[in-house]
Amino acid sequence: MTGVAHTQQVLVLGAHESGKTTFVVQLLGRVQRVQEGRLRARAAPSSLVPYKAALERIEEGRAPEHTERSLFAETPLPLVHDTAGPVDLVWPEYAGETIQQMVTSRRVPQHWYDRVQQSDVWLLFVRPSTTFVAPDVISRRILPVPGESVPAGEEPQGEEAGVTELSSQASLVELLQMLLHLRGVSTARPVVRPVLGVLLSCFDEVVESGNSLAGEEQAPVTRPEQVFRERLPLLASFVNSVWDTSSQVVLGVAALGRPLLPDEPDVDFIIEGPERQGYVVLPDGRQNPDLTLAVSLVLDLLHG
Ligand SMILES: Nc1nc2c(ncn2[C@@H]2O[C@H](COP(=O)(O)OP(=O)(O)OP(=O)(O)O)[C@@H](O)[C@H]2O)c(=O)[nH]1
Numbered sequence: 001m002t003g004v005a006h007t008q009q010v011l012v013l014g015a016h017e018s019g020k021t022t023f024v025v026q027l028l029g030r031v032q033r034v035q036e037g038r039l040r041a042r043a044a045p046s047s048l049v050p051y052k053a054a055l056e057r058i059e060e061g062r063a064p065e066h067t068e069r070s071l072f073a074e075t076p077l078p079l080v081h082d083t084a085g086p087v088d089l090v091w092p093e094y095a096g097e098t099i100q101q102m103v104t105s106r107r108v109p110q111h112w113y114d115r116v117q118q119s120d121v122w123l124l125f126v127r128p129s130t131t132f133v134a135p136d137v138i139s140r141r142i143l144p145v146p147g148e149s150v151p152a153g154e155e156p157q158g159e160e161a162g163v164t165e166l167s168s169q170a171s172l173v174e175l176l177q178m179l180l181h182l183r184g185v186s187t188a189r190p191v192v193r194p195v196l197g198v199l200l201s202c203f204d205e206v207v208e209s210g211n212s213l214a215g216e217e218q219a220p221v222t223r224p225e226q227v228f229r230e231r232l233p234l235l236a237s238f239v240n241s242v243w244d245t246s247s248q249v250v251l252g253v254a255a256l257g258r259p260l261l262p263d264e265p266d267v268d269f270i271i272e273g274p275e276r277q278g279y280v281v282l283p284d285g286r287q288n289p290d291l292t293l294a295v296s297l298v299l300d301l302l303h304g
């Protein structure tokens, strides 16, 4: 019996402003124009509508716009990987808030439910530069409140007056837990499927912020796994404790490789061409201009 090869589904996940749209559009440019990586285009997407706005802005050397909250368009990117075979990169083009909303309301729209069931790989975009570590008892004192409540006129001042927000890491942990639950995956044993690729996005911002890694100020080798543990300790320990080590990988991604402004075209960027911009940071900290590695290295985990 000759079976038709299973098309692996890669589902793009990530909060608001985590770089999802930019990455997918840059990936499209790589597979269509460069065609050098292990991941190639299998066909053109059936519609370019969800790609169009961001494509145009990137071509003009401008930052893509935030995806409208009301927008949900899905046109998978048909790819083929040298070992995994046919692959569909499924990126419901949604605003990051949609994910936040699913977490807070604990409701998942049907189209999301289907995607979660069918996907073989989850690609989680996390932008370390904007994902803050919530204050804890060490970084922010817990103050005894005199009496029943803080009396009027004696509210704490300055830093102590701030409201502690729930960390964005906690939301991502909650999201992963929800999706695993929907999928019916038990976490009693290390999770093997779906495989998880954590993509630390806008990685140039991490490198340029002085490479926070202790003792490495002189040698700018920034290993994504180390950045993940230092900047997102809660999420990192959740991922490590839930996923089997052979089914997870942490990579850095800088789809543009530099910041772009919304309204001021970056001339150098235009001249060099968007398909020549951006890089992936491999687990050992080396940079590679082949953006397709951000997907193909995660697909490699499917074959252990
Ligand atoms: N410095 C830098 N900025 C980047 C890079 N890639 C994307 N960005 C910026 O990150 C911001 C968010 O990118 P988007 O692709 O719109 O993120 P998104 O996850 O689709 O966001 P929503 O649509 O709001 O959910 C934009 O201002 C991009 O210009 C990069 O490689 N480096």
Ligand SMILES: [Mg+2]
Residues within 6 Å of the ligand: 020, 021, 022, 065, 066, 067, 094, 095, 096
């Ligand atoms: Mg977007």
